[in-house]
Each structure stands twice: as structure tokens, then as C-alpha cells.
Amino acid sequence: MLRPFKWAHLLLLAVCLGAVSVYAQTVPEVLYYKFNEGTGGTTANDANPGQGTATVNLNTANTWSTPGQLGAACISGGASTTGSIIQTGWTPNWGSSQSWTVEFWVNTPTGSTTLYYYCGCPTAGSWRVFTNGVAGAGNLLMRGPVTDISIPGCIDGTWHHVAWVYNAATGTVTSYRDGVQQNQTTGQAPNIVGSANYTVLGYGTNTGVNGLVDDFRVWATARTQAEIAASMNVELGGGDPEIDVQRPAASSIASGGNDALGDIRTGVASQYTYTIENLGATNTLNLTGTPLVAINNATNCTATVTTPPSAAITAGGTTTFTVDVTPTADGAFSYEISIANDDTTGSEDPYLINVAGTGVSPEIDVQRPAATSIADGGTDSVGGTVQATLTALTYTIENTGTGPLTLTGGTPVTITNVVNCTAVVSGGQPASPVAAGGGTATFNVDVTPTAVGAWSFEIDIASDDGDEANYDITVSGTASAAPAPEMDVQDPGSSPVADGGTLAVFGTVAGVSLPGTFTILNNGSATLNLTGTPVVAISGLNNCAATVTTQPGATIPVTGSDTFDLQVTPTAAGAWSFVVSIDNNDADENPYNFTVSGNAQAVAAPEMEVRKLSAVIADGSTDSVTNTGTLPFNVTYTIVNQGAAALSLTGMPTVFINGQVNCTATVTTSPTSPLAAASGSETTDTLVIQVTPTAAGAFSFTISIDNDDADENPYNWTFSGHTTTPSTGSGGGGGSDGGCSTGNEAPYSWMLLLGLLSLGAVAIRMHKA
DSSP states (O other), X not given: OHHHHHHHHHHHHHHHHHHHHHHTOOSOSSEEEOOOOOSSSEEEBOOSSOOSOSEEEOOTTEEEESSOSSSSEEEEEOOOSGGGOEEOOOOOEEOTTOOEEEEEEEEOOSSOOSOEEEEEETTSSSEEEEESGGGOTTOEEEESSSOOEEETTOOSSSOEEEEEEEETTTTEEEEEETTEEEEEEOSOOOOEEOSXXXXXXXXXXXXXXXXXXEEEEEESSOOOHXXXXXXXXXXXXXXXXXXXXXXXXXXXXXXTEEXXXXXXXXXXXXXXXXXXXXXXXXXXXXXOSSSSSEEEEEESEEEEEEEOOOSEEOTTOEEEEEEEEEESSSEEEEEEEEEOBOOOXXXXXXXXXXXXXXXXXXXXXEESSXXXXXXXXXXXXXXXXXXXOOEEEEEEEEEOSSSOBOBOSSSSEEEEEEESEEEEEESOOOOSSXXXXXXXXXXXXXXXXXXXXXXXXXXXXXXXXXSOSEEEEEEEEEEBOOOOOOEEEEOTTSOEEOTTOEEEEBSOBTTOOEEEEEEEEEOSSSOEEBOOSSSEXXXXXXXXXXXXEEOOOSEEOTTOEEEEEEEEEEXXXXXXXXXXXXXXXXXXXXXXXXXXXXXXXXXOOOOEEEEETTEEOOTTOEEEOOOOOSSOEEEEEEEEEOSSSOBOBOOSSSEEEEEEESEEEEEEEOOOSSBOOOBBBOEEEEEEEEEEESSXXXXXXXXXXXXXOTTSSSEEEEEEEESSOOSSOOOSXXXXXXXXXXXXTHHHHHHHHHHHHHHHHHHHHHHHO
């Protein structure tokens, strides 16, 4: 009764032991070259139980590459002698019932057409793997007692994992690249039985590998795709602890290898995290040093282990440690990480990593225009600004340092201390970071002066520059007045017509139309826009009809002009008037309006008037002067025709002088006759009389001009004077002793004063323009 029970237990035990044996097989059974030694001329076969020689020679054509894909790797120069081939010491003896897997990492440069061999057995049915030839450029091909089966696209100068699997149960050979199936052949039953060494990195006396090979594995099982993908990126461990150090995690750094930190900020601590993994399958890895991780040989930096690792790492487990590194000055820095441990394989006690990098610092420089620097704390003077007009300023930030420049804060460029202007950063903040060694970023500031005069603001730029973290620039300028139009109007005689003034028109006749062309001038610094509809409007008609027959254009450029034609027809004899109004963009003359007035005659007739300077000498009046002295002097009069018909001066002589008392008076310039009819503007001519007092005291004479003015013929007046200023008198303008108290030059002085006042008005007008 007990026997069956015992047999059942024995059978169950055997099954379980068999299962445990399969599960525990974490390394290849035949060949496993990790190539992790990194130094020397041999490499270990870490297979279990392993076949052939436990430690094999690399031979003369092969050496080390650190790092490789997993730890160090073997690099071969493509030699064509047996000296480049690793003789494994294993002679294959596999029949068709034996499943197997061959896999390894390869990194071979492109561009060659030479046949390069990776592994094989010359006498075992010429079992081999090669590239080029029938394999084709960029591909690997397995040939021998199996149908040719390739792995395409794995020879391109980068690392690729390749595998060929023979499954005896299914009679298939399948190829994989980077864990992904590529090709498969069926109906296979290979016999790999020979009398010569299986070779790696070459085949017979042919040209061996020209490139790198890592983690070469030969299994006595058919590995599944999942198993290949799961194990291809890790080194497989045996029973002993196996240390591997990585940064970042899963990226191994071989013992004796290099960890390049690249550029890091000078004077600022940067932290790096390393992973220690125990690749062993059974035993704990113990870190035995004091401290557990030591920093040695620091140059141009400080390096400190801030978080130590665990001292014991179970099989398959990991721990981490962190190192804070601060470059002391710009330029190269380096140090060594040393980790003492109880790994007995290879030369990994202590595990050494050479760390190197470059300390760099940013350096900000601000410019406007580009390449014209503005010092921190300096001033940017902006010329040509105008009141109420936007000026766009573009600034360049250049990083002249050796490290990237980071502009800090949500808005690294800010505007402060704004005086007599508005200033805003337009178009967004500058890009960050700014590349080292001359990299640039730009930003725009729009400034609009509020009023004429000085304006200013401050630009603040926040960055990680060590000594100019807040770069300040004062921007300033002086705004001029904004360009503006200045409107002026001239009458048909080219005389100014003031805004709000009155234009007197002469020579009009009831029922008769009188045309005239007016000129609009732009004496300002901006375009004059005439904005009315119509451009020139007529209103306030009194005893007349008035029409704009030709309108001016809507705009007049700076220093330009345009005209409009106007026609007026008095309705009846007597006074008439109307208002001209022109809407425009002149700031202080909108609308520009003036009154046009006249006095229409019933029929066209002459109308005579006499003036001295601007004073009217009425028919029958007296023109008085005093303090003339006894020397000869001239008196000038203007003869005016304001009528619609020509004025004829009919006397012989034209101007008759009589009644001379205590003086002589002679006409030196006589007016012409006739004086043309007035047609909008009056017509004039000049009369000059030379006067010589005979003796001191009062003097006088009479002037008479015959003419065809219906109510002023003859036109006569008395000229009276006194050689000194009389001590008493009634003043005024009549009588031989009358006159102004200003003496001889008084009429001229008063007239000159009136003229100067008129010129002053014109000057004010011009100044206003």
C-alpha cells in the first residue's frame, strides 16, 4: 500500500525539481561572454554549466570599448587572420532534436562591402553568421545546416540586438531584431556536429567583425520572443553577486567607465542619482567601503554624496545614491566615484566611475540696436519721439556666457517708474532660455509720450545671471509737438483772410455776378483734411446770392495748397454779406469761417476815396500836422477807386494846389487817370506832394482833384501845419492852427505805428501758423 504512495511522491518531486531547474536557469547553458572586464586580454565565459574554455583569449585584433551596450563591450578591427577570432573551446555536437538560441548585441559601421563574420563553426556544416555578400548591406545572415535566414537593418552604426532560435519541436528557425520577429523558416532539422572550435568575432581565416559586440549568448533551448525581449537589455547573473551601476536607471556605466555630465552651472549645486543593481541570481551584494560611496580626486568642483545607498542589495534588487556637484569655476571639472563591494567576478571591486563635465555660467547683455550694448544701470536715449505718437523699440538680450541664460519669473521683463509717457512690453516676453555663446532673444517696448517735453521709464529684466540678476535700464527721451496742419485762406488778391475776419469786396453792382478764386494753404506739419460736406459751405446770405462753383479737394499736403471758386450776386443796391465756413482738422481753426461783405451800386460808377497811410482823408476835410520844421518834406496820399466803373481824374493839372499860406507845395508824383474799376479789390495810385514852410509858424494849402465821382467832384481837402508844436490850441483836425500835438512827423508816426501794429498782427498770425 505504501509503495504506490512513495512512487507518486518521487514522481512529484522529480517534476518539481525539473521545474525548479528550468526556472533557475537565468544564464545561457553553453556560452555567455559579457565582455565586462574592460582591461586585459581575456574574457570569461559566464554560462552555466558552460561549454569550452572558462576564460578565453581576445587575441590581438580585439580590445575593449567602454561603455558598451551592457557594461563594457568588445571591439574588433575586422582582421582577416585567426588572431582576431575568439576560440571558445567548445565543439558543437547537436542533432536535429536539440533546440538552441544564438543572440548578441552588435554595433557595426555602415559603408563597407567586405564580408564580415560574427560567429560560426567551420566543420559543423559551415554554420556561420555574416554581413554583406549574399546577406546584403545592412543585414546579418545565418547560413549552414539551416535555410538562409536574415535579420535586416541591423548594420547601421548603432546598437541592435539580434537572435536566431531553432525550435526542434516545430522545426522552425526564427530571427529577431531588438526583440521583434523578422523572418522564419519551416521544415528545419539541422545537425551541427563537428570537430572544430565554435568561434566568436570571426569564422575560420575569414575577415572577422569590424565593430562592437556585447553580451554574446548561446543557449541550449529555444528562447521565446518574450524571453528574448525581457532579458536582452540586462546582464544575466549567476549565483554570485554581480554589481552594476547605472545613470539613469537601466543605463549601465561599466566599472572604469565614464559618466559625462556635460555642462552644468558654475557655483550652483546640481544633483545626480545613481542606481546600484545586483544582477546576481542568488547572493546578496554587499557594499563594504567606509563611506559606502567615496568621492576621490575632485578637480575644479566639490562633489558630495548627499543620500547614501543601502549597504546590502539582494539578488535582482537595486538601491540608489545621490551626488551633489558644484563646479568651482567655469571650465572642465572631474572626480571619481569609488564603490567597494564583494562582487568577485571580473575587476569590479572597487567599482570605479570617472565623472567629468564643464562648469558654465550665463552672462546677460542687453542691446539696442543689436550689437550696441546698454550697461546694467545705464540709459538708453531715444531720439525723434513725438507727443501722442507711438514709438516701437526693439531690444536684444544676448547671452555672452558659457551656459544657458534663464529669464526668470512669469514676466521677466517689466516696466517701472513711468514719467510723462505710456510704455508697455508688446508682442510677448522674450524666449527663454537663451543659448550660450552668443544666443539671443528679443522683446519690443511701445512708448507713447503723453505731452511735449522729457519722458522716461525703467526696464527691469530678471534672469539667473550671477551678478546681474535684475538688469535695469533707464529709457528716456524728449517729445516734440505732434505734427499738425495749419490752415490759412487767401482772397483772390492773394491777401490773407483771417479766421473769424471780414473780407470787404468792392466794385459790386446789384444783379451783376462777381466771381473770385480763393486759395487754401496748409502751412503746418501734417496733412490738412477738409472734412465738411460740402467742403466749402455758404450761410447767412444777406441781400445777395453766393455759390461755390468749384470745390477744393478733401486733403492738402504739408506746404501745399488748393483753391475754390466763389461767385456772389448782390440782390439790390446797398450792403450785402454772407459767411464762408470750411470744416477741417486744424486744432484751433475748425471751422475756418469768415464774412464776405460789400456795398452794391445800383449801376456801375466810380467811387473815389483818398487815404494817407490807412487813414481816410474825407472830401472837404483837413489833414493837419505839427512840428514839421522849416525844411522841405513829402506828404504821400493814396487815390482809391472803390466803384464798379473806372475813375477819371479830369482836372488840368490832375491835382490842383492853391491857397498856399507861409509855404510852397508842389506835386512831385501825380496819380494816373483813369483808375480802373474795382472788381472785388479796390484800385489805387499814388500822389506825392513836397511841402516847404516859408517861415516858422503856421502854414497851409488846399488840394483839389477834379473827377467823375457823382458826389465827390471835385475831391478837395486842406493840408495845414505848424513848424513847431503850438503851446495852446483846440487840437483836432480842422483849421490852419489845428492838428495833433505830436509835431511835424506826427502823421507819419501815427501811420507808422498803425502799420507796425498791422505787421504785428500778421506776425502773430504767422507765429500761430
